[in-house]
Amino acid sequence: MGEAAGGAPRGRPRSERARAAVLDAAAELLVADGMDAVTMEAIAARAQVSKATVYKWWPSPAHVVLESFFSRTTHTIAVDPALPLAEQLTAQLASLAALFRDTDSGPLMADLVAAAQADPDIREALEERWLRPRRQVASGLLAAAVAEGELNAGTDIPAAVDQLFAPVYYRLLMGHEPLHDTLAATLVRQLLDGLRTRRPVAALTG
Numbered sequence: 001m002g003e004a005a006g007g008a009p010r011g012r013p014r015s016e017r018a019r020a021a022v023l024d025a026a027a028e029l030l031v032a033d034g035m036d037a038v039t040m041e042a043i044a045a046r047a048q049v050s051k052a053t054v055y056k057w058w059p060s061p062a063h064v065v066l067e068s069f070f071s072r073t074t075h076t077i078a079v080d081p082a083l084p085l086a087e088q089l090t091a092q093l094a095s096l097a098a099l100f101r102d103t104d105s106g107p108l109m110a111d112l113v114a115a116a117q118a119d120p121d122i123r124e125a126l127e128e129r130w131l132r133p134r135r136q137v138a139s140g141l142l143a144a145a146v147a148e149g150e151l152n153a154g155t156d157i158p159a160a161v162d163q164l165f166a167p168v169y170y171r172l173l174m175g176h177e178p179l180h181d182t183l184a185a186t187l188v189r190q191l192l193d194g195l196r197t198r199r200p201v202a203a204l205t206g
Contacts, residue, residue: 021047022054023068030065030108035115035122038065062115062122066129069108073099077137085145086188092138093164093184100172101179110173135161151195163191 025046029038038061044051058064076095079088100106116123138161145151164187171177 018047018049018053019057022049022057022064023071026061026064027068027072030068031104035065035111040064060121060125062119062125063129065112066125069105069112070129070133073105077134079137079141085141085150086192088141089138089164089188089192090184092134093168093187094181096134096165097168097179097183100168106172113169113173134165138164149197151192152197155195160191160195164188 022043025043026038029042029046040051040054040061043061043064044054047054054064058067076099077092079092081088083091100109112122112126116126135158139157142151142155142157142160146153146155146157167183167187168179171179171183
């Protein structure tokens with residue numbers, strides 16, 4: 001009773017259950033009390049696991065928080081490969097803007113960015129678990145467009161990715177303009193208009 005054939009326990013393995021409990025605990029602490037409340041001791045107590053168990057998978061509370069945050073927002077990274085470049089980039093950017101505007105992820109991200117200025121662990125986790133995965137998707141799309149001749153061969157891809165995403169974070173952190181529904185399409189259109197390959201004038205007139 002309680003075990004599947006061969007003696008294996010039913011349901012998720014214990015380590016997977018513990019890992020999920022830790023991620024849930026970190027998210028709950030962050031939402032309830034802010035980043036300062038998220039310590040390894042508090043996470044372990046809320047998840048009902050040992051502190052050693054938490055350290056087995058993550059080097060710092062910031063890494064736990066960012067993985068928890070990331071795991072709940074991966075849908076904002078995914079793109080449909082069947083869509084044209086502009087629509088792929090717009091979909092990714094629009095998902096991020098909506099996440100920041102319409103959910104508690106916006107204030108949480110603002111808190112994490114602020115905390116990262118003084119805490120190298122948070123800064124490292126933010127880059128590793130949040131920024132890098134998103135940048136890799138957008139960079140891959142732009143690099144493929146360069147390789148196919150759709151964008152200029154001299155395109156600085158890291159700078160282009162910054163041009164796409166920086167306004168979203170700027171508006172989140174400064175609050176001077178809204179993260180409205182048309183922002184993503186505007187940012188993508190203006191970027192691609194400047195990067196698209198143009199035929200020489202002689203070829204156009206000859």
